[in-house]
Amino acid sequence: MKSTAVEQKTFLLLLVGVTLAFGWILFPYYGAIFWAAILAMLFRPVFRWLVKRFKGRANLAALCTLCLVLVIVILPTAFITASLVQEGSAIYQKLQSGEINIGRYVQQIFDHVPSWVMGLMERFGVGDMGALQAKLMAALNEGSRNLATSAINFGQNTFDFLVGFAIMLYLLFFLIRDGRDVSLMIRDAIPLEERHKHKLLGKFTTVIRATVKGNIAVAVAQGAIGGITFFFLGIHGAVLWGVLMALLSLLPAIGAGLVWGPVAIYFLATGAVAKALVLVFVGVFVIGLVDNILRPLLVGKDTKLPDYIVLISTIGGMALFGLNGFVIGPVIAAMFISTWDIFASSRDDARMNPPDAVTLEPPPADPSTTRR
Structure with missing residues (x-):
């Protein structure tokens, strides 16, 4: 028995070691x-x-x-x-x-x-x-x-x-x-129950597909609209600012406004009121409309994550993992919520269905002492 326990622990240690080593080899790419x-x-x-x-x-x-x-x-x-x-x-x-x-x-x-x-x-x-x-x-x-x-x-x-x-x-x-x-x-x-594995892997796949398709669609739309608007307003580097707006649009609600907002303020402060009004109109009613309509339909509807969770996890993910973080962050957040939901539901099931109580039965009577 002791030998078997030692062998199991040794094998688990070996499994963890070679897994970490393999991840270390793959990490550069x-x-x-x-x-x-x-x-x-x-x-x-x-x-x-x-x-x-x-x-x-x-x-x-x-x-x-x-x-x-x-x-x-x-x-x-x-x-x-x-x-x-x-x-x-x-x-x-x-x-x-x-x-x-x-x-x-x-x-x-x-x-x-x-x-x-x-x-x-x-x-x-x-x-x-x-x-x-x-x-x-x-x-x-x-x-x-x-x-x-x-x-x-x-x-x-x-x-x-x-x-x-x-x-x-x-x-x-x-x-x-x-x-x-x-x-x-x-x-x-994965050493988990089948229903838990099904839920976690299903959530993992859903969040990745919704995040990538939804965020990239929103980013491309907002970057293209912003870049074209900058080009017609005569702003230097329209492609550069369009790509920057697309990257920042990965941050829900506040992204593209970090680019067109200061430019609109500059136009307004320098007397170019017409350009400022055009840029504000496009930013609020076109770029903002894309974010408010497409993102909930393509991202929030499938991931079923609150907007503030998506925002915080996206910012944190990009801070840690760079551009890849706009996918990794929401995935980690979704797995975090799903894992705790499984844990809470398992505890509720344990309370609702406690193990059967052990009943003590009297020992069977000795046949030699029974009366005839």
């Missing part, structure tokens, strides 16, 4: 593996349809599905990324040459500040406009340079990107073809 699994999950219905059309030829169906992923997802993303890097480099060069002078824009805003606003700011102890202007200009210049240099650095890390991209494509083919077998193997290996 976890992003490629993560998105390969997500894309395989999203395009699984297409693969099943193609298998039926090709009369069971899974390899051909997986190859066609992979080509479809390239055309629909990867090529447009690569085109937008190349445009972003090019435009970020151009803006950085204009900042270096002085063609774009953020300090001049800040000065224009302060020149149009009303006197009553100046008096109010002096009352609250921020009346030193020179020092305040210097701090704002330094912060804006630093932020703009960081944004531009980040785009340049992203373009320079070509080798790592190509390696990760090749790993993702290679793995994506096999996950599309063998994804069902892999998921069943993982499901069988």
Whole structure:
């Protein structure tokens, strides 16, 4: 008995050790593996349809599905990324040459500040406009340079990107073809009750599909509308600001407004009232309408998570995991809620259905003592 217990503990320790070691090996390319699994999950219905059309030829169906992923997802993303890097480099060069002078824009805003606003700011102890202007200009210049240099650095890390991209494509083919077998193997290996596994894995799949499809649809719509609006208003770097709005729109309710809001304030402060009104109208009634209509339909309806949970988990996920966090954060939040719900329901079941009480029965009578 003691030998068996020691062997079990040793095996569990070995299992944990090799699992952590394998995760450590895969960690440098976890992003490629993560998105390969997500894309395989999203395009699984297409693969099943193609298998039926090709009369069971899974390899051909997986190859066609992979080509479809390239055309629909990867090529447009690569085109937008190349445009972003090019435009970020151009803006950085204009900042270096002085063609774009953020300090001049800040000065224009302060020149149009009303006197009553100046008096109010002096009352609250921020009346030193020179020092305040210097701090704002330094912060804006630093932020703009960081944004531009980040785009340049992203373009320079070509080798790592190509390696990760090749790993993702290679793995994506096999996950599309063998994804069902892999998921069943993982499901069988999880040491939980069948009903709990069904609930958790179902929630996991639902949240990933809803988060990716919903958030990406909202981000693309808001980024495209914002970028086109900036282009027609004559704002430099329309593609760059459109992509930034798309990325920030991953944050529910507050995302894209962090870009078009300050620009609208600048237009209003410098006397370009018509441009400010156009931008506010588009931001509130078009971009905001996309967020208020599409996001609840595509994300909240399926995940059944409150908006504040989605917001906090998205921000926290992106702070920890970067861009991948807009999926990882809500998934962890959904699994957290589901796990505690299972725990609470299990305790309720235990209270409602207690184990049967042990009844003490009298011992059977001795036949030799019974009366005849």
